[in-house]
Amino acid sequence: MSRAHLQWGLVGLLGLVGLFLVYSINPTESQRFPKCPFYRFTDLHCPGCGTTRATHQFLHGNVLRGLAYNPILSIAVPLLGLLCWEQLGRARGWHVWPVARWISSWIVWAIVIYWVARNVPFMPFTLLAPH
Amino acid sequence: MASYHVARDGQEIGIFEQDVLSSKVADGTVRVTDLCWTAGMDKWVGVGQVLSTVGGATPLGGGPAAQDPVWSAPTGGDARGQMPPNHLVWSILTTLLCCLPFGIVAIVYSSKVEPRFLGGDIAGAQQASAKAKLWCWISFGSVLIPVAIFFAIGLLGAGAEAVDF
Structure with a gap:
């Protein structure tokens, strides 16, 4: 087995473990997932905010609820x-x-642009923020 | 059959098979002064130079481009002629999943790899590629380390609620 295979195997394994954790623990109900540090310090949403919650919903088949957390x-x-x-x-x-x-x-x-837009506090921009 | 990337003024204008290159020159799509490159070459050369070597419209009989003397092509393990990886997938992933601005830096460098390479700036492309990789790791590490600590504490059940990250 080559080094590249080993690397990809490891990446794949870590990815699967991560997906399993996100699947089995709902990020909105648990404190186990870290909050976005950018949001924590600035109270502003970054382009990635909501991705963990969205992934949890996707893995449970709720595509629309997932997209509400991070439409990008x-x-x-x-x-x-x-x-x-x-x-x-x-x-x-x-x-x-x-x-x-x-x-x-x-x-x-x-x-x-997305980063700025999802922090604009009125409609329709609020649709871009996790909700 | 080798396919050539053809560039003018630092912008790629198309990819052409070796045997149609001369007809593209004939119809004006490609100029002999344009630069071209194919896998295995260590630098861009003029289209005219390539055409004079392969003998105009006569296609080479399937001979690998790397054997042609004009290109002084690197053989074996020398990868200078290959476009360096742009790491764009990882840059986007770390931006979305790690959410600190480091991912953006990675994307900026990722975006520079291909334009630089096609502009003939191979060293610059390699530099951008290496920096994109570095910033992917910084972005990844900046979240992985806190996550690892967070999970270790959470899974130990040592009062996850008390940890306010």
């Missing part, structure tokens, strides 16, 4: 899938659409 996941998850597909394709010499280059051109701005 509806974009981020498919994008991550596309990026993985691109990497796999490149490694195998396929002609793939340059996903990473396209994403690179706007993602930083998108995150900064």
Whole structure:
């Protein structure tokens, strides 16, 4: 077994353990998951706030309730899938659409705008905050 | 058959198979002054230089590009000609899951890898790749360490409610 296999095996194992913990413990009812440090110190939501709670809902099949916690996941998850597909394709010499280059051109701005937008305290921006 | 990335003014304009490159030059899509690169080459070279080597429209008989002398191509373990990994997946993941601004730094560096590489700045691309990786780890570590402590305390049942992170 190569070093790369070992690394991916370890990453996969940690990922599964993490998913299992998020599945079995509801973050809204337990103190066991750490709160977002950014929210803790600033009372502002960061782009990732709500992801743990959303993942818990996704794993229980509640897609809409999950998206209410962090709607950006509806974009981020498919994008991550596309990026993985691109990497796999490149490694195998396929002609793939340059996903990473396209994403690179706007993602930083998108995150900064989302970060600001979900802290604006009136409708419709409040829909972007975890709720 | 090798496929060539063709770039002009630091922007990639297309990917073309070796055997259509000369017809692309003929119809004006590609200029002989554009730069091109294919896997195995350690730097970008002029399209004209490649065409004169492969003999215009005559496709090479399947010979691997790396054997051509013009490119002084690296063989074996030398990976200088490969685009360095951009780590974009990990940058986004650590931004979403670790929520401190470090992930953004990782994304900024990730975004620079491909444009720099396609612009011919291979050293710059490698630098950006390494920095993206570093910031992914910083972002990951900044949350992993508190999480590990938090979970250890929580699972020991030593009053998780008392811990106010």
